[in-house]
Amino acid sequence: MTENANLKSQSNDKAFASIWDELQWRGLVALSTDEVELKAALSGGPITYYCGFDPTAASLHLGNLVQLLTLRRIQLAGHNPLLLIGGSTGLVGDPRPSAERTLNSKETVAEWVDKLARQGARFLSFEGANAARLVNNLDWTAPMSAIDFLRDIGKHFRVGKMLSKDAVSARLNSEHGISYTEFSYQILQGMDFLELYRRYNCVLQTGGSDQWGNLTSGTDLIRKVEGASAHILATPLITNSDGKKFGKSEGNAIWLDEDLTSPYAFYQFWLNVEDADVVDRLKVFTYLTRAEIDALAAQTADTPHLRAAQKRLAFDVTALVHSPEAAQAAVDASAALFGQGDLEALDAATLESALRELPNSDAAPETAIAQLLLDTGLVASVSAGRRAIAEGGVYLNNVKVEDEAALAGSWLHGKFAVLRRGKKTLAGLFRA
Numbered sequence: 001m002t003e004n005a006n007l008k009s010q011s012n013d014k015a016f017a018s019i020w021d022e023l024q025w026r027g028l029v030a031l032s033t034d035e036v037e038l039k040a041a042l043s044g045g046p047i048t049y050y051c052g053f054d055p056t057a058a059s060l061h062l063g064n065l066v067q068l069l070t071l072r073r074i075q076l077a078g079h080n081p082l083l084l085i086g087g088s089t090g091l092v093g094d095p096r097p098s099a100e101r102t103l104n105s106k107e108t109v110a111e112w113v114d115k116l117a118r119q120g121a122r123f124l125s126f127e128g129a130n131a132a133r134l135v136n137n138l139d140w141t142a143p144m145s146a147i148d149f150l151r152d153i154g155k156h157f158r159v160g161k162m163l164s165k166d167a168v169s170a171r172l173n174s175e176h177g178i179s180y181t182e183f184s185y186q187i188l189q190g191m192d193f194l195e196l197y198r199r200y201n202c203v204l205q206t207g208g209s210d211q212w213g214n215l216t217s218g219t220d221l222i223r224k225v226e227g228a229s230a231h232i233l234a235t236p237l238i239t240n241s242d243g244k245k246f247g248k249s250e251g252n253a254i255w256l257d258e259d260l261t262s263p264y265a266f267y268q269f270w271l272n273v274e275d276a277d278v279v280d281r282l283k284v285f286t287y288l289t290r291a292e293i294d295a296l297a298a299q300t301a302d303t304p305h306l307r308a309a310q311k312r313l314a315f316d317v318t319a320l321v322h323s324p325e326a327a328q329a330a331v332d333a334s335a336a337l338f339g340q341g342d343l344e345a346l347d348a349a350t351l352e353s354a355l356r357e358l359p360n361s362d363a364a365p366e367t368a369i370a371q372l373l374l375d376t377g378l379v380a381s382v383s384a385g386r387r388a389i390a391e392g393g394v395y396l397n398n399v400k401v402e403d404e405a406a407l408a409g410s411w412l413h414g415k416f417a418v419l420r421r422g423k424k425t426l427a428g429l430f431r432a
Contacts, residue, residue, distance in 0.1 A: 013289045013290055016290075018039065018042065018043045018077075019042050019043075019073065019074055019076075019077035019079075020038070020039040020042050020043065022073065023070070023073065023074075023233070025283070025290065026073075026283040026284055027236065027280055027283055027284060028066075028070055028073075028233075028235045028236075028284065029233060029234075029235070030209040030234050030235055030236035030237075031209050031212055031232070031234040032231070032232060032233050032234065033219060033229075033230075033231045033232045034231075037229070037231070038204070038231045038233065041203065041204065041231060042074070042077065042079070042204075046078050046079050046080055046130055047079050047080070047203050047204060048079070048080040048081075048082060048196075048200045048201055048202040048203065048204075049071075049074060049079055049080070049081060049082070049202060049203070049204035049205065049206065050081065050082035050083070050084050050135075050193075050196055050202050050204075050205055050206075051067045051068075051070070051071055051081075051082075051083070051084065051205065051206045051207060052084040052085075052086050052089070052137070052189065052192060052205075052207070053067070053083075053084065053085055053086065053116055053120060054085075054086040054089050054090040054093065054094065055085060055086060055087070055090035055109050055112035055113045055115070055116050056090055056093055056101065056104070056112075057112065057253075058111075058112050058115055058257065058260070059115065059116075059119065059255045059256055059257035059260050060116055060119050060120060060255070060256045060257075061253040061254055061255050061256060062238060062253065062254040062256075063208060063237070063238060063253075064120075064256070065123075065256065065285065065321070066208070066235055066238060066284060066285075067206060067207065067208070067235065068120055068123040068124070069123065069284070069285065070206055070233075070235055071083070071123070071124060071132075071206065072123050072124055072125075074206075075124060075125065075130060075132065078130055079130060080130045080131075080132075080133075080200075081124055081130075081132045081133070082132070082133050082134075082135050082196060082200060082202060083117075083120050083121065083124060083132055083133070083134050083135070084135050084136070084137060084192065084196070085113050085116050085117050085120070085134070085135075085136050085137075086113075086136075086137050086138075086192075087109065087110070087113045087136040087137060087138030087139075087141075088137045088138040088141035088142065088188060089137060089185065089188050089189060089192070090104075090109045090112065090113065091103070091104075091106065091109050092181055092182065092184065092185050092188065093182060093185070094167065094182070094185045094189075094211070094214060095167040095168060095171050095178055095182040095183070095185060096167070096171075097166075097167060097170040097171065097174075098174070098176070099174070099176045100176060100178070100179055100182060101182065103181075113136060113138075115257075117134055117136075119256055119257070120134075121134060123320075133200070135196070137188070137191075137192045137195070140191075140195045141188065141191070153187060153190075153191050153194075153221070154187060156220075156221055156224045156225060157186075157187055157190070157217070157221075162183065162186060162187075165186060165213030165214075166210075166212070166213055167210075167213055167214075168183060168186075168213070185214065186213060186214045186217040187217065189214045189215075189217055189218060190214075190217030190218045190220065190221040191218075191221065192218065193205055193217075193218025193219070193221065193222060193230065194218065194221045194222055194225060194226070197222050197226065197228070197230060198226075202230075203229075203230045203231055204230065204231040204232070204233065205218055205219075205230070205231070205232055205233075206232075206233045206234070206235065207232075207234055207235070208234060208235055208236075208237055209234040209235060209236055209237060210237055211234070212232075212234055215232045215234060216232065218230065218232075219231070219232055238284070254266065254269055256321050258322060258326075262353035262354075262356070262357075263318055263322045263326040263327070263329065263330055263350075263353070264329075264330045264333055264334075264350060264353040264354045264357065265353065265356075265357050266317075266318055266321065266322065266330075267314045267315075267318045267327060267330035267331070267334070268314075268330070268334070268357060269314075270285075270310065270313050270314035270317050270318065271307070271310050271311065271313075271314040271334070272310070273310055273313060275300055275304050275309075278296075278300060278309040278310055278313060279293060279296070279297045279300065279309065281313055282296060282309060282312070282313050285313065285316075285317050286312075286313065286316045286317065286320075287316075288312070288316070296308060296309040296312060297309065314327075314330075315327045315328075315331065318330055329346070329347070329350045330350070332345070332346060332350075333346055333350050333351065333354045334354075336398070337354060337418055337420075337426055338420075338423070338424065338426070339395065339398045339420070339423075343397055343398055343412055343418060344412060346412075348413040348415075348416070351412060351413065351416055352416060354428075355416055355418065355428025355429075355430070356428065358426050358427055358428045359376050359377045359378070359426075359427045359428070360376060360427055360428035360429065360430060361375040361376045361427070361428075361429060361430070362429075362430050362431075362432040363375070363408055363417070363429040363430065363431060363432060364431075364432045365408065365409065365411075365431060365432075366407045366408065366409060367407060367408050368382075368405065368406070368407055368408075369385070369389065369394065369396060369401055369406045369407065369408055369419070370382050370383075370385030370386045370389060370404065370405075371385065372385075372408055372419060372427075372429060373385035373388060373394065373419065373421065373427075376419060376427030376428075376429070377427065378419065378421045378425055378427050379421070386404040386405075388421055389401050389402075389403070389404045389406070390404055393421055393422050394419075394420070394421055395418075395419070395420040395421075396408065396410060396417060396418070396419055396420075397410050397412060397417055397418050398418065398420070408429065411431050414431070415430065415431040416428070416429065416430060416431070417429035417431070
């Protein structure tokens with residue numbers, strides 16, 4: 001696989017004595033197995049470790065990005081990552097706290113396995129002495145019969161302990177209950193860790209703290225079957241201001257696929273991070289050094305209105321996930337929309353994605369601009385639109401509208417227009 005060019009110059013922050021110290025400073029350790037033993041393992045010779053991603057959607061999302069960057073940080077410390085795509089666990093789905101998942105067809109899951117593998121591989125290096133390896137748990141699950149699964153794996157799991165797992169107990173206490181299919185998910189994930197331990201001497205699994213119950217199923221199984229110890233590192237959940245995590249289950253996912261979340265929308269998401277959260281986001285989602293982040297934290301405290309930390313965060317994460325060119329296009333679009341750049345210089349795709357994020361409306365050519373102000377919600381009535389024009393506060397494609405009866409006749413790329421009231425209130429027009 002081709003290494004992502006954005007990874008080539010990255011190295012561990014020299015301010016830290018060990019990768020464990022860096023992970024802790026970046027706020028990436030919510031839970032773990034024995035801290036002393038895990039720190040010693042990460043500080044010694046190379047170990048093999050893994051994180052799994054289930055193809056329950058056509059794209060990875062922001063929560064998955066935390067895990068991918070954690071995998072990469074540990075790889076930069078000299079360890080050997082396994083990127084597991086759950087071709088079998090994706091057919092089942094881990095239990096959500098709310099309700100049963102809709103099972104996707106085998107053909108759909110297989111297609112998503114390929115998509116997620118390509119996405120995830122961009123964040124790791126598949127070259128060098130500690131090259132990453134891509135694995136699919138369908139490879140060892142599909143050949144196993146149901147009887148062998150029950151005899152060789154299922155016998156090591158106690159139902160009482162399985163029922164005590166948070167995700168399972170939440171579902172048992174809900175009106176939906178839980179099916180045997182999703183109840184069995186933790187066994188499948190435990191078998192993954194055992195299989196990777198046997199094949200590659202994999203001794204560490206990373207994942208989100210909400211997966212702790214599934215993560216511990218693997219260490220328990222390795223201990224029972226092989227008489228050996230293995231480790232877990234669970235990262236905290238990334239939540240928004242109301243405490244909800246970002247993810248497809250919550251309906252507010254920030255996708256890594258540009259067809260699902262455009263680079264412009266992706267950039268704007270990071271640009272709008274609150275001051276109280278921006279330093280933590282810089283630690284988790286960028287490769288900036290401790291000194292660089294401390295400097296940005298000081299700027300945020302001293303001159304918060306400049307939003308220097310948010311701008312750096314938005315550019316770096318967009319460049320990492322998409323490309324530096326896509327990040328710069330988002331910067332240019334943001335400036336141009338507010339009259340600080342050349343709208344005509346924006347490519348059609350970037351402009352369209354930016355306008356889709358705004359209040360917008362289809363507009364027939366030669367429609368009165370006062371009417372379009374109403375159609376896009378920038379004013380409450382046509383008469384209010386005319387007054388706004390008369391007061392000199394309305395712009396079409398950054399050109400001030402002088403005539404109250406003016407018609408929309410200027411179209412970017414022949415099909416788009418930017419309508420602005422005042423300095424900051426924007427709407428998009430799409431030529432009907």
